[in-house]
Amino acid sequence: MDTALGRRGTVDGGLFKYTLARAETISDNGHVLPPTFGVTTVINFQPTEDGIAAINGDFALTATEVNKVIEALRIGGIEVVELHNHMLADDPHLFYLHYCAVNDAVTLAKALRPALDTTNLAPAK
Template sequence: AAPPLDLDTAAMDAALGAVGTNDGGIYKYTFGRRETVTDEHRIVPAATGMATVLAFQPLGGGRAAVNGDFVMTAEEVHHVLPALRRGGLSVIELHNHGLMDEPRLFYTHFWGVDDAAVLARGLRHAVDATNTAPPARR
């Protein structure tokens, strides 16, 4: 069993409009691209890195360190990066992975430390700037 989390996961879930999972003591969210992604005309599944991932590590007292990776189209980059900064998050790098992906995708790593619910609210604006969705609830 995963260890208990010292985080207000209900507030985080409400802020992000998704339900996270306790993965070995790290509270994670995954948002897959809504459109079909191809590379050299072959469909690339979201499980191969075509998803935005947010990972919250509890620090105690409801605080967390969060890091992750946003996957974006070129048009989304100019909305996501400022949204991350407005949310108090540090943008680490912007890069791409493929040469022939369609749509053309870019990735950015980020991190921040604060109250976990505050971080989740800041991340929501960046998530909303992308054409992604959380996995369907079971």
């Protein structure tokens, strides 16, 4: 999955997860919001059985990224669940797109990659 996503995930309880910061600084009313404040893209893999995983999470997106990510997810067979925003005065203004799917974990990671590639993520460490 790490290879398919080009990032390193971590084990968190029963999940294998990725928390991906955006490249630009996010602020709200002039205050910088660090990635730990939830202005990130999150991918959660939960194993089920026989190598199958359930994924869910959310993308933190600018307005110009929303439709590109929706299209990439749909092509990859990943269901878009919800699109909303959290703040009113964030800069840049972010939208949060929630998704889910069940399939082989590597297949899901490969399906997520084109959506990630359309966003302005900070470089992988």
